[in-house]
Amino acid sequence: MIVTIDGPAGAGKSSAARLLARRLGFDFLDTGAMYRAVTLQGLRCNCNFTNETDLAKLLADVRLELPGDRVLLNDEDISALIRTPEITAASGPVASSKVVRTKLVEWQRQIADGRDIVCEGRDQGTIAFPRAECKFFLFADPVERARRRHRELEANGQTISFAEVLQAQQARDTRDAARDIAPMVAAVDAIKLDSTQYTLDEVVDKMERIVRERIPRCEPTSDGRTPSRSRVQL
Numbered sequence: 001m002i003v004t005i006d007g008p009a010g011a012g013k014s015s016a017a018r019l020l021a022r023r024l025g026f027d028f029l030d031t032g033a034m035y036r037a038v039t040l041q042g043l044r045c046n047c048n049f050t051n052e053t054d055l056a057k058l059l060a061d062v063r064l065e066l067p068g069d070r071v072l073l074n075d076e077d078i079s080a081l082i083r084t085p086e087i088t089a090a091s092g093p094v095a096s097s098k099v100v101r102t103k104l105v106e107w108q109r110q111i112a113d114g115r116d117i118v119c120e121g122r123d124q125g126t127i128a129f130p131r132a133e134c135k136f137f138l139f140a141d142p143v144e145r146a147r148r149r150h151r152e153l154e155a156n157g158q159t160i161s162f163a164e165v166l167q168a169q170q171a172r173d174t175r176d177a178a179r180d181i182a183p184m185v186a187a188v189d190a191i192k193l194d195s196t197q198y199t200l201d202e203v204v205d206k207m208e209r210i211v212r213e214r215i216p217r218c219e220p221t222s223d224g225r226t227p228s229r230s231r232v233q234l
């Protein structure tokens with residue numbers, strides 16, 4: 001079963017997706033980390049992010065693994081290196097590239113194949129997994145989102161003003177929503193959740209209830225056989 005969580009930066013997607021996956025016993029895929037990893041590799045190689053041929057060459061030398069909460073780029077643990085404002089800012093052009101998006105969506109589908117998984121990003125319910133069994137679009141008031149992000153950066157020891165965080169977030173929202181390829185929009189069949197007034201646990205409680213209602217049950221058919229398609233038994 002595939003559950004997708006899309007939405008703008010700072011709405012709490014990653015935390016919600018991680019916790020939801022843990023409660024359900026599902027795997028978790030942070031697709032933003034994949035764009036960040038490609039961005040880091042590109043910066044290291046002085047890649048021209050506006051040149052699709054350069055980006056295609058870059059991707060040929062990228063091997064990503066996402067064990068647990070870690071991100072490995074060609075066997076190097078880059079989990080902390082990709083969570084900086086520099087990578088956040090530089091990831092925009094990378095995420096707007098057709099060649100990058102095509103490859104990363106292909107990898108995301110390979111990872112999710114045959115698994116029970118919660119996938120988090122901007123295009124998971126629209127492009128990567130349009131037939132996902134359960135889709136959420138998580139959003140929140142922009143000032144509250146920037147406040148959360150600012151707290152997170154400070155907790156990681158980074159010095160940046162709240163105004164800078166808010167400004168960078170606004171620029172990112174506009175860019176993510178306006179780009180030609182895979183713009184950040186809610187899938188028509190996504191359940192929209194506003195996290196502004198709610199704690200993480202409250203948001204995930206709601207999501208968990210909805211997902212559990214949709215998990216296929218392994219009930220015997222009228223002839224007494226168990227349908228073979230159902231993989232999950234509650």
Ligand code: DC
Pocket residue numbers: 009031032033035036088091092095120121122123124176
């Ligand atoms: O969610 P995040 O901040 O870690 O995402 C990093 C970058 O990747 C950001 O520019 C948005 C982009 N992104 C995307 O375009 N599509 C996704 N599915 C995930 C992230």
